Amino acid sequence: MSSEISDRNRRILEAIIEDYIDSAEPVGSRSVTRRHSLGISPATVRNVMADLEEMGYLSSPHTSAGRVPTGKGFRFYVDSLLRVREFSDSERLRVEQQHNLKGRRLEELLRDAGKTLSAMSHYTGVVLAPRVxxxxxxxxxxxxxxxxxxxxxxxxxxxxxxxxxxxxxxxxxxxxxxxxxxxxxxxxxxxxxxxxxxxxxxxxxxxxxxxxxxxxxxxxxxxxxxSSDDGDHGELFIEGASQMLDQPEFCDVDQMRNLFRAFEQKHKIVDLLDLSQKAQGIQIFIGTETRNNALEGCSLVTSTYSTPQGSLGVLGVIGPMRMPYSQVIPIVDYTARLLSRVLDYKS
Amino acid sequence: MSSEISDRNRRILEAIIEDYIDSAEPVGSRSVTRRHSLGISPATVRNVMADLEEMGYLSSPHTSAGRVPTGKGFRFYVDSLLRVREFSDSERLRVEQQHNLKGRRLEELLRDAGKTLSAMSHYTGVVLAPRVxxxxxxxxxxxxxxxxxxxxxxxxxxxxxxxxxxxxxxxxxxxxxxxxxxxxxxxxxxxxxxxxxxxxxxxxxxxxxxxxxxxxxxxxxxxxxxSSDDGDHGELFIEGASQMLDQPEFCDVDQMRNLFRAFEQKHKIVDLLDLSQKAQGIQIFIGTETRNNALEGCSLVTSTYSTPQGSLGVLGVIGPMRMPYSQVIPIVDYTARLLSRVLDYKS
DNA sequence: CTTTAGCACTCGGGTCCACTGAGTGCTAAC
DNA sequence: GTTAGCACTCAGTGGACCCGAGTGCTAAAG
CATH class of the missing domain: 3.30.390.60 (Heat-inducible transcription repressor hrca homolog; domain 3)
Structure with a gap:
């Protein structure tokens, strides 16, 4: 009855969210008990689900479907439950191979970082150049x-x-x-x-x-x-937008249209990235936290990168809210570190 | 019986193509006679249609649908039937207002030209910068x-x-x-x-x-x-890709994906534009003429523009094969002229 | 008081089917 | 050569139906 969330309920919420990340479909009480051995019956899970829904962590698309995590649910997951996966050496290698380090222009390096982010995460990579x-x-x-x-x-x-x-x-x-x-x-x-x-x-x-x-x-x-004009903000590179077409949540054409319109209105995304530039390191914006209607169903994982002279840029991944944060976070993190290192070497 | 196409048949083909451009749906014999007063019965139109299909200008998606113009049909239309609409003063004005002429960088001018093309045509604008x-x-x-x-x-x-x-x-x-x-x-x-x-x-x-x-x-x-590297070809700007999402022929997600993948593989489009750079003035690539599988259902209308120093670039519009060429051609043509003029003034 | 089993209920999605309407090809008459 | 008429085709629509996954509720068991 307390508004606090019990330990067992956490585990159930975690299970639901992870199943949803995998399947992209509402998850039901039975399938949770099947896929995770929690030593608990579906009926109990149903009770817990009802509680979690009441608290705003889950929602049901309609009465006879399973539950879907809400933005608040994902936020809780990211804040309290998430264990970030370690980045294996082979993945490090893959990033470094993706990211062609041959001596080239800054612009190319940044664009390449975006492509790497996109290729590794299978979502859309964004890179904001340092503000002039x-x-x-x-x-x-x-x-x-x-x-x-x-x-x-x-x-x-x-x-x-x-x-x-x-x-x-x-x-x-x-x-x-x-x-x-x-x-x-x-x-x-x-x-x-x-x-x-x-x-x-x-x-x-x-x-x-x-x-x-x-x-x-x-x-x-x-x-x-x-004099600063609208070209004042650093240039924004968006790479791999078409990856989003493979996501089941965007099979609907209207959603897709919204998303691509959002990608074309770069200034809105720049504003968002500018925000996350203020804080160092990884930041995560989930759903409405992006303050952009067209990105309602999406999340954004960002990290700052820096040049040795101290000027800062931001890069990140835009994907569905349902993205596997534990995998995306190290990708973003490592790419940012790599880019900082490369830029350092370059100057 | 001759393989030549009679004058009346031309008119019928023209009517069919124009109806198809408007409706995006297979056109039937009855609707042709209704919408155009050709003094001819649907049965006659059917006979003619059968002939035109035999000759490869039309095709039928299935037996009881109307006819759809083929690439060859559109090619014939563009070559022999098309009367290009005059560009009215108000349209000139609209282009010039769209195209913000304030003193700025070349890159911005080119990108703006792409946006203008897209906004005016409701399709996707492409601009290839002069080759370095x-x-x-x-x-x-x-x-x-x-x-x-x-x-x-x-x-x-x-x-x-x-x-x-x-x-x-x-x-x-x-x-x-x-x-x-x-x-x-x-x-x-x-x-x-x-x-x-x-x-x-x-x-x-x-x-x-x-x-x-x-x-x-x-x-x-x-x-x-x-030394030339892959950045050698001029930069390519693609503006308004999301316009394509409004076209009925791309409501299917797979088609859409193909198209956006094509947009991300810029070098293929650059190759195509390079081709049309060789000839001066307006050029039209219809469907398979683009030599790009992902653009099968599309056409490309291009025109060269030039700087006073004689270096050349290309710009154009990518839209569905079914685009209203008589309107798109003057848009492309005028934008190219305007851009040439602006560049002249600039230097 | 919590957990569980059981049961009735809901609702989206798939299948089957009949109907409709736009369209065709063919034939015979003008 | 053109047209009217007719039989035929076929995609699309909408209703009837069932299935299955899922829920909420209740009552019994722990």
């Missing part, structure tokens, strides 16, 4: 495309390359651009973007009276180059 | 990430930015890298990548005996930087 605003300045170059069009190319410490087109009011000569970039490269080296911007404003205030023409013009350029 | 190998050299920069890691950043005439990570055997100092890039920027300006490579080899042969150390080292770097 948080990366550290390494070099900036200006390429003059035409009189009033300048391409600003920005290289971060982690090897990310960003470019932005700037339309100017005035002409800039080639040598002037060179001077500007030289100046910036010297004075901003190693700063974060935010710091760089602050530094520039500071400098400008100091020299205001001097009417330092070059500096003023440099400011005008960099102001645009550094 | 065919673009013209504008500038190259080397950024030293660590002792043995150098990031080569390459800017093409069209404003495309490519970067590549180079792992070197020997150290390069910062000033040396500057010298090298200065040298390259002067001597290679305006050449295509292929030409640039040839030029370098030529130079090297000339100076071989001189043991020009700088040049030799420059060579070694650029050799890697310019």
């Amino acid at each position: 605003a948080e990366t550290h300045f390494r070099q900036i170059d200006f390429v003059k495309l035409s009189n009033r069009r300048i391409l600003a190319i920005f290289v971060s410490d982690s090897g990310q390359v960003q470019n932005r087109l700037i339309e100017t009011e005035e002409d800039y000569s080639k040598s002037e651009l060179e001077q500007i970039s030289n100046y910036l490269n010297q004075s901003l080296s190693g700063l974060s973007i935010a710091q760089a911007q602050a530094r520039l404003i500071e400098e400008m205030a100091k020299e205001k009276d001097l009417y330092n023409c070059l500096l003023r013009r440099a400011m005008r350029l960099t102001d645009v180059a550094f | 190998a065919e673009t013209h050299f504008r500038q190259i920069d080397f950024v030293k990430l660590s002792n043995r890691r150098i990031l080569a950043i390459f800017v093409s005439d069209s404003g495309q930015v490519q970067n590549r990570l180079i792992e070197t055997e020997e150290d390069y100092s910062k000033s040396e890298l500057e010298q090298i890039s200065n040298y390259l920027n002067q001597s290679l300006s305006g050449l295509s990548i292929a030409q640039a490579q040839a030029r370098l080899i030529e130079e090297m042969a000339k100076e071989k005996d001189l043991y020009n150390c700088l040049l030799r080292r420059a060579m070694r770097l650029t050799d890697v930087a310019f």
Whole structure:
């Protein structure tokens, strides 16, 4: 009668959830007793199930079907019952083979990490690149495309390359651009973007009276180059979306449509990943915890990864709520560690 | 009896195909006569249909259903019957509004073109960026990430930015890298990548005996930087894939899966688009003409677009074979023209 | 008070069947 | 050559039916 959950009931809940993870179908009292030797009759299980349903851990699709774990049920499972499987050496090897480590661009590495996540988990892999605003300045170059069009190319410490087109009011000569970039490269080296911007404003205030023409013009350029726009959040890579088509819960076309629409609206997923960027390590969002209607039936397992310069990204797996967390968690965890290691080696 | 197709039969075939495009369902003899006043009885239409089926323009899913146009039927329709609809001013406007022209990066422009194609056609938009190998050299920069890691950043005439990570055997100092890039920027300006490579080899042969150390080292770097890898083909953007979920022909999950797998195997689609890059202007691939099993039920309408420097890209729409070509063609055509214009303006 | 056995009940899913309607092919008349 | 008429085909729909997995409840046993 207590609102606490007894030890035996835990075990039953665990059994139900594990059966459901395997079968994707509502599980009944009989099949639980058959598949797990709990020394308990189906009738007892039924009573317990009724209690668990009352408490919100289970729900029944209709009266004569079995029970299905709710989001709350899975949350309890993940928090209290889950024992994460150890990652075997052979699996480590598989990840490392999947993840082609040959020297390549950052973008390729990240995309590859997504593919690895997807291939290993059989769900969808997502990788959020480090936010540019948080990366550290390494070099900036200006390429003059035409009189009033300048391409600003920005290289971060982690090897990310960003470019932005700037339309100017005035002409800039080639040598002037060179001077500007030289100046910036010297004075901003190693700063974060935010710091760089602050530094520039500071400098400008100091020299205001001097009417330092070059500096003023440099400011005008960099102001645009550094201004954040919607491309501000790191790039998001979604790999293996089609894996979701194999999941029985998405055999319905409407559900599928929802999900793929969600994948196309990347900013919503970026927001979610940004959230989990705040906490280090593994994080799990179950069902409605994703705060995204289209992902109601899904869960997201994420982990942060980091470059040696300290800038952070997030990667993870999106799968059905019913995913085998004990297997997915080490996949996400290890891939994040591997990626951090590779990035470290790279720079 | 002639294997030629009579004028009346053409009209009937046209009517059938148009009805099928509207309804997505097999069309019967009666409904043809009802919807088009051809002054002909259903029985006559039946006779004609039988002939057309014999000739391979139509097929019947089963004996008591109507007829469905075959790929050959659509091909004939597109080649001989199609009258392309004029593009109204309001539609022009819609495209231009869709396509946000604000000054931005090439990548964003291309991706936006894909979104526009998708939004206007209600199918999936694809955009292939100009092949890097065919673009013209504008500038190259080397950024030293660590002792043995150098990031080569390459800017093409069209404003495309490519970067590549180079792992070197020997150290390069910062000033040396500057010298090298200065040298390259002067001597290679305006050449295509292929030409640039040839030029370098030529130079090297000339100076071989001189043991020009700088040049030799420059060579070694650029050799890697310019070497083509699988990232060689231009980048492919696929936008609005989820639109396909609304098409009745893909309500079946298996078909859907096939299609999305196809979208994930970008290289196959790149190959196809590369093909259509050879010919200028609009090209149409119907069903099996796409040479891609997963796209059997689909068609692809493409057009080339060009930068003022002459480098070429391709964009288009992938939709069901049953798509309203007379509407899709002007959408693709106009978007390609618009993109070319925007790129011209940009540089 | 908890557990269990037994029983009546529910409900989704599959099968069988008949009916309907859109469509065809063939033949004979115009 | 065209058309009307007719017999035939076949997918799809909806009702009747049963089956089986599952539940809730009750009463007896521990």
